[in-house]
Amino acid sequence: MKVGVPKEIKAHEYRVGLTPGAVREYVAAGHRVMIETDAGAGIGATDDDYRNAGATILTSAAEVFASSEMIVKVKEPQPSEWCQLRENQILFTYLHLAPDPDQAKGLLKSGCTAIAYETVTDAHDGLPLLAPMSEVAGRLAIEAAGSALKRSAGGRGLLIGGVPGVQPARIVVIGGGVVGTHAARMAVGLGAEVTIIDRSIRRLRELDELFEGRVRTRFSTIDSVEEEVFAADVVIGAVLVPGASAPKLVRRSMLSSMRKRGVLVDVAIDQGGCFETSHPTTHADPTYEVDGVIHYCVANMPGAVPLTSSQALNNATLPFGLALANKGFSAVLENPHLRAGLNVHRGRLTYKAVAESLGLPF
Ligand code: NAD
Structure with missing residues (x-):
């Protein structure tokens, strides 16, 4: 042909x-x-x-x-x-x-x-030609968070992995699918303290086995999301409800209880975003601040690489x-x-x- x-x-x-x-x-x-x-x-x-x-x-x-x-x-x-x-x-x-x-x-x-x-589609009910871009975006999400955490970028001035004797960043990943798994891999690799929240118990079991104790897993409820988000330095939004807009899991009212100059990375922004305060940004100007929290919401993250x-x-x-x-x-x-x-x-x-x-x- x-x-x-x-x-x-x-x-x-x-x-x-x-x-x-x-x-x-x-x-x-x-x-x-x-x-x-x-x-x-x-x-x-x-x-x-x-x-x-x-x-x-x-x-x-x-x-x-x-x-x-x-x-x-x-x-x-x-x-x-x-x-x-x-x-x-x-x-x-x-x-x-x-x-x-x-x-x-x-x-x-x-x-x-x-x-x-x-x-x-593929034989496992997956979308094999979308997955590679989710893999890229998930891994990039932690790089984006690391940049935004720097004081010069407005962040808390925190190194993701810390150094010996100094605690690392606490990273919460909401949604443990393709994006979330790859974000967690990068975060664990850098030495962060990582929690993954998902509403699928089956998925949480798989993640527990995959990471062999190196991440904490939590079932997604209003309580668990609040607890984890309030204690986090970085929150990665990686949920997907197929065919629907992303649910708003972090409301604006929650931002004031978060760590000051913490970072939200909303990878789900291409489905409307899972943080109430998210709006799409570009690689040229990727972040903005709301109520003291840095937001990164680039809609075509794989375009950076x-x-x-x-x-x-x-x-x-x-x-x-x-x-x-x-x-x-x-x-x-x-x-x-x-x-x-x-x-x-x-x-x-x-x-x-x-x-x-x-x-x-x-
Ligand atoms: P996925 O289907 O593999 O994973 C989504 C996960 O979210 C699932 O495990 C599901 O159980 C979980 N989930 C759904 N509702 C939840 C809730 N209320 N609480 C906790 N978890 C919940 O999807 P994916 O491939 O990982 O994609 C995630 C998002 O990232 C999608 O919106 C996708 O479009 C987006 N994405 C964005 C970019 C970008 O450049 N910004 C690139 C790739 C993918």
Whole structure:
């Protein structure tokens, strides 16, 4: 199959749909890969790196769209991209269509077949193409907290791990899923005192086994959240209720009882945030203060580390992308996990929840 990768054009997006390493895999499987010039610049991959991996470099996105049977991207197509898609062309990327009627109409009009990373499933009821970004965000959350805790950044002036003879930071992670587990791993690694709060007892049992006593676990109630938040130097918000806005677990009235110049990192901000006082921030200006507590609420945390994020994303997308390249649309019909990723096909919405939230026929 002819597979094309245009350069990402959404503001501040530095990731790339296929890394040179992934291109080698496609080429080794007998496919032709066309890359727009400079597509890998954000991760330090040159056109020569892609040529060496077996790709053909094209000078414009228009050429990539015109010559490819499948387009592999990272972000949802922008207006100038969706009008270049056509019938029988496969689009494989993050779409997040539910809140985006304009994009949905653009894709429907194009007649293309769009498979959304975020709804592809795996055999364990997981979302394998979302998980790598949660892993990245969870690990980054502790780095962000460490920076915000510095006195120069307005924080308590505390080193996460302390030093011998001086107590470390107390870090509370609310939500022990993918983000929370990876945040806890980093925090434990740095020597922090870590508590994970979750509303799933099964998950708490798994975490207890995983960390072998190096984290405390608590069942999520109003009482336990209050107790832990009031005693914490850092709170990481990492809850997810699938398909719903994040519950507000830390209210503004609680901030005055928290440690002064403590830090809240709201990773769940992309679902509205789980602290009442959260609002989205950017990497350029990531923190703000409310009632003496520093808030970090960057909505696209993985964007800070496009090299790691692109590689992690490519590792996850590669088997699905290769299946699509090998078999075309038949791969979607044969594989229920890819089928779960199908959002648009030949002018029809094929994902019920997306159609319902857009008020369009399914
Ligand atoms: P996940 O489903 O793996 O984990 C969520 C956990 O929250 C589950 O264990 C669940 O039991 C727990 N939970 C739900 N309600 C709770 C409550 N009331 N109290 C305590 N725990 C509760 O999800 P994830 O992949 O870890 O993602 C977490 C959040 O991070 C999501 O909102 C996701 O969109 C977001 N995220 C943000 C970024 C970013 O850049 N800001 C990047 C990746 C993910």
